[in-house]
Amino acid sequence: MTTTAPRGAGTAAPGRGTGDSGRAAIAARTLRTDRWWVQPLITAVALVAFVVYATFRAFQNAYYFAEPYISPFYSPCLSTRCEGDTFPELFTGPTWISPAIYILVFPLGIRLTCYYYRKAYYRSFWLSPPACAVAEPHRGYSGETRFPLVFQNVHRYFLYAALVINVVLFYDAVLAFRDETGAWGHMGLGTLVLLVNAVLLFLYSLSCHSCRHIVGGRLNHFSRHPVRYRFWTFVSRLNARHMQYAWVSMFSVALADLYVFLLAADVIVDVRFF
Amino acid sequence: MTYDATFRVWRGDASGGDLQTYTVPVNEGEVVLDVIHRLQATQAGDLAVRWNCKAGKCGSCSAEVNGRPRLMCLTRMSTFAEDETVTVTPMRTFPVIRDLVTDVSFNYAKAAQVPAFVPRPRDEDGNHRMQQVDVERSQEFRKCIECFLCQDTCHVVRDHEENKQVFAGPRFLIRLAELDMHPLDAQDRRAAAQEEFGLGYCNITKCCTEVCPEGIHLTDNGIIPLKERVVDRRYDPLTWLGSKIGRRPGR
Numbered sequence: 313m314t315t316t317a318p319r320g321a322g323t324a325a326p327g328r329g330t331g332d333s334g335r336a337a338i339a340a341r342t343l344r345t346d347r348w349w350v351q352p353l354i355t356a357v358a359l360v361a362f363v364v365y366a367t368f369r370a371f372q373n374a375y376y377f378a379e380p381y382i383s384p385f386y387s388p389c390l391s392t393r394c395e396g397d398t399f400p401e402l403f404t405g406p407t408w409i410s411p412a413i414y415i416l417v418f419p420l421g422i423r424l425t426c427y428y429y430r431k432a433y434y435r436s437f438w439l440s441p442p443a444c445a446v447a448e449p450h451r452g453y454s455g456e457t458r459f460p461l462v463f464q465n466v467h468r469y470f471l472y473a474a475l476v477i478n479v480v481l482f483y484d485a486v487l488a489f490r491d492e493t494g495a496w497g498h499m500g501l502g503t504l505v506l507l508v509n510a511v512l513l514f515l516y517s518l519s520c521h522s523c524r525h526i527v528g529g530r531l532n533h534f535s536r537h538p539v540r541y542r543f544w545t546f547v548s549r550l551n552a553r554h555m556q557y558a559w560v561s562m563f564s565v566a567l568a569d570l571y572v573f574l575l576a577a578d579v580i581v582d583v584r585f586f
Numbered sequence: 587m588t589y590d591a592t593f594r595v596w597r598g599d600a601s602g603g604d605l606q607t608y609t610v611p612v613n614e615g616e617v618v619l620d621v622i623h624r625l626q627a628t629q630a631g632d633l634a635v636r637w638n639c640k641a642g643k644c645g646s647c648s649a650e651v652n653g654r655p656r657l658m659c660l661t662r663m664s665t666f667a668e669d670e671t672v673t674v675t676p677m678r679t680f681p682v683i684r685d686l687v688t689d690v691s692f693n694y695a696k697a698a699q700v701p702a703f704v705p706r707p708r709d710e711d712g713n714h715r716m717q718q719v720d721v722e723r724s725q726e727f728r729k730c731i732e733c734f735l736c737q738d739t740c741h742v743v744r745d746h747e748e749n750k751q752v753f754a755g756p757r758f759l760i761r762l763a764e765l766d767m768h769p770l771d772a773q774d775r776r777a778a779a780q781e782e783f784g785l786g787y788c789n790i791t792k793c794c795t796e797v798c799p800e801g802i803h804l805t806d807n808g809i810i811p812l813k814e815r816v817v818d819r820r821y822d823p824l825t826w827l828g829s830k831i832g833r834r835p836g837r
């Protein structure tokens with residue numbers, strides 16, 4: 313016989329059976345025998361690595377432009393202090409503020425409030441829960457009903473901003489078909505990198521749950537709105553892969569930035585296709 | 587091919603209990619429920635277990651197998667190594683009655699609180715009409731067999747007994763979504779979803795979707811769309827303004 317808890321010794325710990333509630337007295341936090349901690353661990357490591365790299369690059373304020381390529385972390389580059397001229401410069405900011413700071417709140421915002429990333433970081437960082445049927449360590453839980461998590465509901469506004477940035481990143485990719493002198497008809501590996509990154513980021517935005525709702529999910533009568541129903545069907549197909557797009561686009565934006573970084577720092581030279 | 591498996595089964599009631607170890611023969615092709623029945627027939631005649639169809643359609647034999655909420659009738663023994671100890675416990679979110687049987691009346695109380703379907707007025711010829719394309723979204727949720735595994739695994743109530751007062755659980759959030767998306771339902775359930783059924787407590791960690799034996803996408807197709815509908819009503823000033831100036835008529 314294996315004893316997990318003596319009779320009548322139900323604990324008050326979360327999810328472990330309570331004497332008062334009449335639950336089965338099982339003291340173990342979980343009886344799962346698989347390696348349930350691997351997935352949240354990998355997620356945490358990947359997200360921390362990205363945040364560290366992105367923070368370093370955003371504050372570096374250098375090596376983000378290598379004609380004709382601009383790093384996606386710095387685009388749209390709104391300040392007159394920007395290197396290059398890929399986007400209209402709207403204002404002059406202090407020299408000590410990196411141009412990336414002005415715009416990174418939008419991509420950061422859409423990912424922080426994204427329904428997929430919420431699952432990822434609630435599990436990996438807040439351990440709420442770390443995995444299914446594994447008790448979380450917190451005594452109380454109010455979910456997204458109170459400040460600050462009630463602000464997760466602004467997700468759709470970050471989506472709107474992200475779609476505008478997606479258009480700018482496509483514009484950057486088109487400009488990357490010029491050469492260093494501004495003449496059209498150039499294509500290098502950097503052009504391909506920026507183009508693939510723009511496509512992946514666009515797929516991530518389009519596959520968003522809020523996008524799915526806005527294009528047609530809010531309707532109850534699809535038959536009265538056949539065009540919106542088609543949009544909804546299309547976005548629903550993308551939405552099924554939202555998690556994959558979230559990860560792939562996160563890696564692609566970091567890799568695109570790294571490529572421009574290495575070019576600008578003269579570590580590598582661009583591979584020229586034509 | 588037959589082998590002897592080691593089973594640990596939780597035995598007890600609300601006053602206490604423990605895991606007891608048994609050695610039970612297992613035949614090829616069997617599921618956990620078969621082994622539990624053999625255990626009941628040969629070694630533990632007083633073992634309490636709820637079951638009915640043995641086909642994954644009645645939702646009766648919900649339990650936790652090696653810590654994971656599962657239907658015992660759909661958990662094949664072939665998924666375990668022959669030398670692996672299989673631990674079977676009752677659902678941990680609900681009060682235990684005895685052994686593997688729990689009191690799931692919490693769910694029936696929540697079900698009774700969900701406002702019933704309110705049909706729109708009939709067409710002039712006296713009929714109700716709806717298109718298949720309008721209703722098929724809701725039909726996914728009708729596959730629910732009410733095994734309550736989603737309720738069991740949801741950490742909002744599993745880890746916090748006190749939240750049972752304010753949170754209905756994923757099964758009833760998709761019931762609300764089903765009705766709110768229904769083309770003939772006349773009642774707006776968005777305010778109730780947030781205020782009375784605790785939609786805001788869900789942090790969409792998707793465990794309900796992972797354990798659903800019917801493969802219902804509770805989170806992506808039910809709870810998140812319902813959250814977005816609540817955002818329309820409570821948190822999105824543009825949508826609110828649109829509804830006031832007539833740019834967004836009926837859904």
